[in-house]
Amino acid sequence: MLELGQDEIAKYPFLADAGQYLKDKGFTLEQFGTDPDLKQLIDKAFNRIQVAADGKIYKSDIIGEQVSNDATLPREVFSFLLAIVLLKLSGMHTLIKRFSLAEARRAEKYLERDLANISDESKKQLAIRIIDDLFSVQVEKLDDYFVISVSDYLKHSINFHEREWKLINRHVENGKVFLTPHETVRLIRKELGTYINSKIINAKTPTMIPGFEDSVNKLVLLSKKFITFTVTTGEHPPCIKHAIEELEKGENLPHSGRFMLAAFLLSKGQSVEQIAPLFKNAPDYNERVTLYQLNHLAGASGSGTKYTCPSCEKLKTQDLCFAIPECDNIINPLQFGKKRK
Amino acid sequence: MKETDIKFLEDSFKKYYFEHSDLIRVPERSSEREFGYQKFNSGMTRHISIKDDKELHLLFMQNIPSDVYCSNAYYSFPNLPMNEKDWKEADLIFDIDAKDLNLSCRENHTVSICNECNQVSKNSERCLKCSSTKIEKKSLPCKNCIDSSKTEVSKLSEVLIDDLAVSKENIHVYFSGNEGFHVYVYDSQFQQIGSRERSELTDYISFRGAIPETFGMKKFKPNRSSFPDFDENGWKGRFSKQVFGTKSKRSKIISELISNGYSSFQKTLDDVSQNIGVKIDPNVTMDIHRIFRLPGSINSKSGLTKIFCKDLTKFDPYNDASFLSDDSIEVFANCPIEFKLKNKKFGLYTNEKVTIPIFAAVYMICKKLATIA
Numbered sequence: 001m002l003e004l005g006q007d008e009i010a011k012y013p014f015l016a017d018a019g020q021y022l023k024d025k026g027f028t029l030e031q032f033g034t035d036p037d038l039k040q041l042i043d044k045a046f047n048r049i050q051v052a053a054d055g056k057i058y059k060s061d062i063i064g065e066q067v068s069n070d071a072t073l074p075r076e077v078f079s080f081l082l083a084i085v086l087l088k089l090s091g092m093h094t095l096i097k098r099f100s101l102a103e104a105r106r107a108e109k110y111l112e113r114d115l116a117n118i119s120d121e122s123k124k125q126l127a128i129r130i131i132d133d134l135f136s137v138q139v140e141k142l143d144d145y146f147v148i149s150v151s152d153y154l155k156h157s158i159n160f161h162e163r164e165w166k167l168i169n170r171h172v173e174n175g176k177v178f179l180t181p182h183e184t185v186r187l188i189r190k191e192l193g194t195y196i197n198s199k200i201i202n203a204k205t206p207t208m209i210p211g212f213e214d215s216v217n218k219l220v221l222l223s224k225k226f227i228t229f230t231v232t233t234g235e236h237p238p239c240i241k242h243a244i245e246e247l248e249k250g251e252n253l254p255h256s257g258r259f260m261l262a263a264f265l266l267s268k269g270q271s272v273e274q275i276a277p278l279f280k281n282a283p284d285y286n287e288r289v290t291l292y293q294l295n296h297l298a299g300a301s302g303s304g305t306k307y308t309c310p311s312c313e314k315l316k317t318q319d320l321c322f323a324i325p326e327c328d329n330i331i332n333p334l335q336f337g338k339k340r341k
Numbered sequence: 342m343k344e345t346d347i348k349f350l351e352d353s354f355k356k357y358y359f360e361h362s363d364l365i366r367v368p369e370r371s372s373e374r375e376f377g378y379q380k381f382n383s384g385m386t387r388h389i390s391i392k393d394d395k396e397l398h399l400l401f402m403q404n405i406p407s408d409v410y411c412s413n414a415y416y417s418f419p420n421l422p423m424n425e426k427d428w429k430e431a432d433l434i435f436d437i438d439a440k441d442l443n444l445s446c447r448e449n450h451t452v453s454i455c456n457e458c459n460q461v462s463k464n465s466e467r468c469l470k471c472s473s474t475k476i477e478k479k480s481l482p483c484k485n486c487i488d489s490s491k492t493e494v495s496k497l498s499e500v501l502i503d504d505l506a507v508s509k510e511n512i513h514v515y516f517s518g519n520e521g522f523h524v525y526v527y528d529s530q531f532q533q534i535g536s537r538e539r540s541e542l543t544d545y546i547s548f549r550g551a552i553p554e555t556f557g558m559k560k561f562k563p564n565r566s567s568f569p570d571f572d573e574n575g576w577k578g579r580f581s582k583q584v585f586g587t588k589s590k591r592s593k594i595i596s597e598l599i600s601n602g603y604s605s606f607q608k609t610l611d612d613v614s615q616n617i618g619v620k621i622d623p624n625v626t627m628d629i630h631r632i633f634r635l636p637g638s639i640n641s642k643s644g645l646t647k648i649f650c651k652d653l654t655k656f657d658p659y660n661d662a663s664f665l666s667d668d669s670i671e672v673f674a675n676c677p678i679e680f681k682l683k684n685k686k687f688g689l690y691t692n693e694k695v696t697i698p699i700f701a702a703v704y705m706i707c708k709k710l711a712t713i714a
Contacts, residue, residue, distance in 0.1 A: 149530050150505060150530065150531075150542075151530040151531050151533070151534050151538070154534055154538035154541050154542065155534065155538060157541065158537045158538055158541055163550055163552050164552060164554070164555075166541065166544060166545075166550045166551075167541055167542065167544065167545040168544060168545045168548060168549065168550050168551045168555070168576065169550070169551060169552050169554070169555040170555075171575075172504050172505070172545070172575050172576075173504065173574050173575060174504075174506045175504075175505050175506025175507075175530060176506075250474045255624075256624055281474075283456070283474060283475050283476055283477070284456075284475070284477065285475070302422075303422055303423055303424045305424065313540075314537075314540060314627075316549075316550070317540050317543065317544055317549065317623045317627075318623060318624065
């Protein structure tokens with residue numbers, strides 16, 4: 001594990017060993033529930049979660065690079081650790097997810113600042129080491145840029161749907177991608193969130209601690225806000241319509257298009273027998289082969305894997321995407337026409 | 342396919358496998374790969390493990406396969422079902438096929454074979470005899486097809502070497518045995534990346550998904566100085582050469598681009614993509630569990646051999662990939678297109694009996710344009 005200084009733990013509290021930190025500082029969880037001075041910190045922790053639940057980033061008491069006084073740093077770390085305790089006690093996974101993402105974005109700001117730090121080499125080195133240790137991405141500094149290998153870049157960038165993250169829209173040279181500090185850190189945001197999320201999920205859930213009940217109950221109420229309902233229009237997305245039209249016209253829809261169509265309809269609950277007739281007009285139609293392949297996709301034969309409809313991104317690559325405004329930035333055709341309420 | 346034709350093809354293939362076993366070798370790390378094969382008129386047998394040349398030759402001689410395949414992926418247990426194989430890594434692989442290049446010559450040498458009445462006609466969407474739309478198309482690729490495919494291979498190598506730091510010796514080019522080339526990349530940084538990453542890599546290589554900002558065009562207040570230069574590396578340099586043509590025209594064209602606006606620039610990018618993007622089949626590169634035709638084996642779509650191209654510029658598939666016998670055979674041919682093999686011209690044949698060398702007979706029978714008389 002990385003050796004961290006006080007202010008670094010405050011910036012990246014998820015790197016600390018929680019139990020050890022409390023012990024080193026001479027506190028037990030029970031004290032926070034009973035001691036009136038320490039109890040404020042539970043409110044602070046609750047607030048930290050609430051801000052995250054609203055999709056905002058918790059504003060730290062750390063001002064600039066240095067902290068106002070000696071007490072601020074431990075309070076920062078405590079509020080993070082207590083927030084985790086509250087989340088574990090509430091057992092609300094939606095809140096854990098939102099909290100992890102917000103904390104990741106908070107840490108992202110510090111990482112970015114540390115990476116761009118020209119006056120303090122050690123801060124920059126720490127940021128580079130965090131990225132390497134946690135996400136196995138080796139970052140090198142080259143002039144004003146941070147440089148990573150194309151393969152490392154791809155492993156992370158495929159999680160983005162914005163076109164600016166496509167490799168074609170990057171400065172690529174000699175097998176490396178050139179990034180600004182901001183982009184370097186942005187690249188690992190999702191993984192940072194996942195990392196924090198899994199740390200929380202894997203932490204042991206304590207038994208209820210006296211003095212924590214109120215905040216825990218409030219969290220359970222808060223999480224109710226995030227239950228969503230979806231309604232569907234039932235209309236097919238343009239890519240699926242196009243594929244069906246092609247087949248009806250007797251055009252030779254490529255294998256990838258047939259795969260998309262069949263996987264889509266299977267996911268929508270249609271049976272192999274309902275789908276098979278669609279392929280009748282295909283120039284190379286063979287009933288036996290069609291049924292075999294459909295059963296395979298449905299998971300009824302072979303390895304038993306059920307195949308799902310390819311993502312919009314993949315369909316774009318295969319020239320099967322015919323997006324219309326109603327697609328509304330969905331990332332898989334299966335989401336078409338679904339509205340959250 | 343008729344029994345007599347299958348028998349003839351099997352005999353011809355077997356003779357090749359026997360006489361040219363030096364061309365049929367297992368690839369590196371053979372025991373970590375999956376093999377598969379097909380026999381004439383039958384399905385695929387795969388999930389086979391083969392450890393050396395001897396075992397491989399035995400497979401050829403025992404089964405007389407029509408086609409033999411081998412994975413680019415390496416597994417811990419190549420002969421187990423797919424989800425138990427334990428995928429380790431895969432060579433990066435590209436498929437360049439003349440049929441994907443939108444070449445204007447195609448219609449001159451594509452025939453339509455009716456699946457209902459077997460009528461052979463020149464390229465059409467409907468059978469001229471029975472009007473069925475169940476048409477199978479066969480192409481007899483011409484020199485232009487092969488040359489255009491070679492151009493794409495060179496474009497691909499340039500991007501791999503210049504942008505992606507692949508070393509030249511690790512790029513191996515094979516003629517596919519039919520209409521194009523397979524390009525293998527060994528020992529690159531991409532060995533272990535998965536399917537989605539490979540898909541994104543193919544978008545880069547084929548210049549797909551570029552946005553105007555990347556090439557200097559902003560939505561608001563575009564700035565002349567942000568447009569790319571001639572001597573820049575990567576796609577920016579290639580874009581400049583394609584769009585500006587010469588250095589002296591650069592300034593004038595930038596003014597035009599700016600005055601035409603943002604959405605027109607996106608259109609320019611899409612047009613440019615057709616010219617400078619490498620035309621590879623994305624489905625092939627992103628499939629990390631696929632089995633590929635084994636080098637040295639015959640492609641049953643043509644009877645030609647999938648073979649390593651030592652010197653791509655000089656490579657002539659109709660000479661260098663045809664290894665079958667010169668002995669004569671009588672066939673019943675219906676071939677509305679002329680073709681050239683081993684420097685001899687064949688065709689046109691209209692429902693007639695002809696005596697021709699075995700290598701040409703195999704080629705036509707594989708293309709369904711002849712049967713044994």
